[in-house]
Amino acid sequence: MSKNQKKISEKTIERLSAYRRYLKDLLKKGKDRVYSHELSQIVSGTAAQVRRDLMEVGCNGCSSKGYEISLLIEEISKLLDCSDKQNIALIGVGNLGRALLGYFSGSRDNFDIVAAFDSDPGKSGRIICGRRCYDMEQLPAMLGELKINTAILAVPAESAEKVAQTLIESGIKAILNFAPRHITTGSGVFIETLDMTSALEKAIYFSRKNTQQRKST
Amino acid sequence: MSKNQKKISEKTIERLSAYRRYLKDLLKKGKDRVYSHELSQIVSGTAAQVRRDLMEVGCNGCSSKGYEISLLIEEISKLLDCSDKQNIALIGVGNLGRALLGYFSGSRDNFDIVAAFDSDPGKSGRIICGRRCYDMEQLPAMLGELKINTAILAVPAESAEKVAQTLIESGIKAILNFAPRHITTGSGVFIETLDMTSALEKAIYFSRKNTQQRKST
DNA sequence: CTAAAGTTGTGAAATATTGCACAGCGTGAT
DNA sequence: ATCACGCTGTGCAATATTTCACAACTTTAG
Structure with missing residues (x-):
């Protein structure tokens, strides 16, 4: 249904997986928002790269409040996972x-x-x-x-x-x-x-x- | 002593390690020469990439006879390994x-x-x-x-x-x-x-x- | 000896990936 | 209400990496 963007690079997929894992940790700790520069540390990239990666999943960031963690997890999962286990x-x-x-x-x-x-x-x-x-x-x-x-x-x-x-x-x-x-x-x-x-x-x-x-x- | 070429990429180092392992296998099987296109298969790259990688170690290839395996192993090891274990x-x-x-x-x-x-x-x-x-x-x-x-x-x-x-x-x-x-x-x-x-x-x-x-x- | 076939070494083009920098926007302070 | 600040989204530049393509060289065949 969704117009499938052409191709997501392998590197990006790897990072998305890492972001998601970290986001789940954050969520467990009670945080509910993150900034791209926080995520950038867990893959040692730049904030810009993180934002670029997140754009691939259909970006949800909000100026100056960062990204909503639970939403982000959901979107990343929608991209990475199949419908069934x-x-x-x-x-x-x-x-x-x-x-x-x-x-x-x-x-x-x-x-x-x-x-x-x-x-x-x-x-x-x-x-x-x-x-x-x-x-x-x-x-x-x-x-x-x-x-x-x-x-x-x-x-x-x-x-x-x-x-x-x-x-x-x-x-x-x-x-x-x-x-x-x-x-x-x-x-x-x-x-x-x-x-x-x-x-x-x-x-x-x-x-x-x-x-x-x-x-x- | 040898004028150290600036910087060898990580990817190249990984591939050199893989080449060497494969070369040792070949040597054990009695082969004594390889072509770049044979090596290219074990990293799924192109022959040109292999040749480029091998240039980094100080190229020893010989037109139309390929590379001498034992020499190649030696040169790669000289680059990758320290003097001591x-x-x-x-x-x-x-x-x-x-x-x-x-x-x-x-x-x-x-x-x-x-x-x-x-x-x-x-x-x-x-x-x-x-x-x-x-x-x-x-x-x-x-x-x-x-x-x-x-x-x-x-x-x-x-x-x-x-x-x-x-x-x-x-x-x-x-x-x-x-x-x-x-x-x-x-x-x-x-x-x-x-x-x-x-x-x-x-x-x-x-x-x-x-x-x-x-x-x- | 000459030609054909096959391979290396490598400049240059093509891709892929990353980082910079800035416009635009939301937030909070004054 | 206005402004300063900080963050996102992204065009564009900068790098990094891979591939193309071809001259030079070796070997083999005739």
């Missing part, structure tokens, strides 16, 4: 996978990891961190059954590409990849790789070039 | 922290997590995933003693800022932050935040805008 799959229940299960288990109201998959038959059928673990063979079927279109990939590097291929063929729409391997996809599947090793090596590198000051994701 | 500290030995200990424990020859810290006294003194766990009180002293200047922060959001402050005051030079909180620092401390929740929400968002195809870190 998203079901997520976790692939790979090793150390990292289990940690992620724990990490993402808090009270999220827009998504939920509903199933875990692992190639180790010993894990199949068990409940791990509150989620049922299935065998990899069941993946294609379960993705459809549970209406999952986003997956978290936490398998070893060696199997990342093969598993990703399976996911894509099973109709997944987005993958958050923790394996230190690039995933190629001709199709329209969105892949976000969090390369922890590169991130650490980058930190190590810049620990010696202590010039700049830096930001986030 | 870097000691890293992990702060926060919860689920995520332990997973990170495991994740980073493989055979790394340029860095090593040598100590873990946690505010829970019950963990202090124990060996977790092969690393000794210290109490937070010991942090300032141990950082100096072990010559640690990079830390991985895996504490809950609530304590992230306070702990980061302690780290900075103790002279840390870079922080890889997993807590969903922005860390502010006036000083020249490098902070890299890996916001897993934002990353997942971004993936969820783009799972519905299945237009583009995307890359990495």
